[in-house]
Amino acid sequence: DTGVSQNPRHKITKRGQNVTFRCDPISEHNRLYWYRQTLGQGPEFLTYFQNEAQLEKSRLLSDRFSAERPKGSFSTLEIQRTEQGDSAMYLCASSSETILATNEKLFFGSGTQLSVL
Amino acid sequence: AQSVTQLDSHVSVSEGTPVLLRCNYSSSYSPSLFWYVQHPNKGLQLLLKYTSAATLVKGINGFEAEFKKSETSFHLTKPSAHMSDAAEYFCVVMDSNYQLIWGAGTKLIIKP
Numbered sequence A: 001d002t003g004v005s006q007n008p009r010h011k012i013t014k015r016g017q018n019v020t021f022r023c024d025p026i027s028e029h030n031r032l033y034w035y036r037q038t039l040g041q042g043p044e045f046l047t048y049f050q051n052e053a054q055l056e057k058s059r060l061l062s063d064r065f066s067a068e069r070p071k072g073s074f075s076t077l078e079i080q081r082t083e084q085g086d087s088a089m090y091l092c093a094s095s096s097e098t099i100l101a102t103n104e105k106l107f108f109g110s111g112t113q114l115s116v117l
Numbered sequence B: 001a002q003s004v005t006q007l008d009s010h011v012s013v014s015e016g017t018p019v020l021l022r023c024n025y026s027s028s029y030s031p032s033l034f035w036y037v038q039h040p041n042k043g044l045q046l047l048l049k050y051t052s053a054a055t056l057v058k059g060i061n062g063f064e065a066e067f068k069k070s071e072t073s074f075h076l077t078k079p080s081a082h083m084s085d086a087a088e089y090f091c092v093v094m095d096s097n098y099q100l101i102w103g104a105g106t107k108l109i110i111k112p
Helices: A097-103
Strands: A005-007 A010-013 A019-024 A031-037 A044-050 A053-057 A065-068 A075-079 A088-095 A112-116 B003-006 B010-014 B019-021 B023-026 B032-038 B045-050 B056-058 B064-068 B073-078 B087-094 B100-102 B106-111
Touching (some): A005 A088, A010 A019, A019 A112, A044 A065, A044 B100, B003 B100, B010 B019, B019 B106, B023 B087, B032 B064, B045 B056, B045 B064, B073 B087
Parallel strands (some): B010 B106
Antiparallel strands (some): A005 A019, A019 A075, A031 A044, A031 A088, A065 A075, A088 A112, B019 B073, B032 B045, B087 B106
């Protein structure tokens, strides 16, 4: 399967710990997006990359959050000093400029479910 | 600013009966609108999208949606519900930067 892959699927951590999630997009997709989804809500945009450049960050992305895409392929999302309010599903999606221009499609991973105790 | 409002947080129907999931949007221009489905423990999947070619859009799994500009609505329907349709459904609008703005979701419950 060459879809968007996210690891880990689940992460349980204690408040104050740091966590890191990984997203492997579909090969050759130059756009990569991070979303956060809390229970009973739709996904909320966090940030996106075009190749290795982080082009936009939501106000939701506090200083404790950092995302990278060092080689324009996989991406990591790190949360420092986690808080209980960070508990959510973190979703990654990828696409390309061509796909977006023609049919505006994003391809989503299954997400990483974070629980902060 | 663009936004979407899903009018029902939960919809419950019996298997074999019609499904209606309601969505209203707000946009300053003719928007691109989508419906996504999220099954438990699975990734979000695109059901269908509207991009001004036709007001009635057919999607996968027998779903369709009708764009009504006068009502600013994009309701999702299916003639006959199946147990496998039980999932969460999101109405989404895309802004000019290809960013998706999501509704809060409607959980579809199918009764046997």
